[in-house]
Amino acid sequence: MKTRFTTTLALVALLMLPMPGYSQKPLKEKLTVTFHSNMHCEDCVQTLTKSLAFEKGVTDLNFDLEKNLITIEYKNWKTDPGKLRKVILDTGFKAEEVKEEVKEEEKEKNQGNPDHPKKPEE
Numbered sequence: 001m002k003t004r005f006t007t008t009l010a011l012v013a014l015l016m017l018p019m020p021g022y023s024q025k026p027l028k029e030k031l032t033v034t035f036h037s038n039m040h041c042e043d044c045v046q047t048l049t050k051s052l053a054f055e056k057g058v059t060d061l062n063f064d065l066e067k068n069l070i071t072i073e074y075k076n077w078k079t080d081p082g083k084l085r086k087v088i089l090d091t092g093f094k095a096e097e098v099k100e101e102v103k104e105e106e107k108e109k110n111q112g113n114p115d116h117p118k119k120p121e122e
Contacts, residue, residue, distance in 0.1 A: 030059060033081040034071045034098040035088060039063070044093070051091040055079060069098065 039045060045063045048070065052058055057078025062071040072084055081097060088095035 028075070028077045030073055031076050032071060032073050033084060034069055035085065035095045036098050037068050037070050037088065037096075038094040039065065039068060039070070041065070048088065048091060048093065051087050052084070055084065055087050058084070070095075 037048075039048060042065075045065065048063070049061060052061055052070075052072065055074075057075040058072060059075060060073035063069070064071070070088065074080075074084065085095040085097065
């Protein structure tokens with residue numbers, strides 16, 4: 001009986017040891033997410049800025065009123081795109097995540113198109 005108890009105890013102790021590859025923490029890095037929204041003026045930008053600025057992990061905000069885009073840089077160990085989307089929705093705006101592939105295609109299309117109007121530099 002004592003041998004069985006000792007063997008069981010040793011087996012339980014082995015199972016509790018950390019296993020390499022299974023307990024790795026995610027890398028701490030800053031990521032960027034872009035949302036398409038229904039904002040249309042500076043008041044909308046101010047409202048969203050007030051809401052998003054206090055969300056943990058947000059490090060930078062950029063707004064493009066012309067394209068209705070919100071680009072957020074954040075710390076991935078503090079927040080995630082789902083939480084950021086919820087903040088935007090709770091503020092009363094749409095929040096549709098723009099995938100990286102779409103953003104890259106737009107950039108390439110605009111750079112390779114000679115008919116694309118370039119903004120005058122100020």
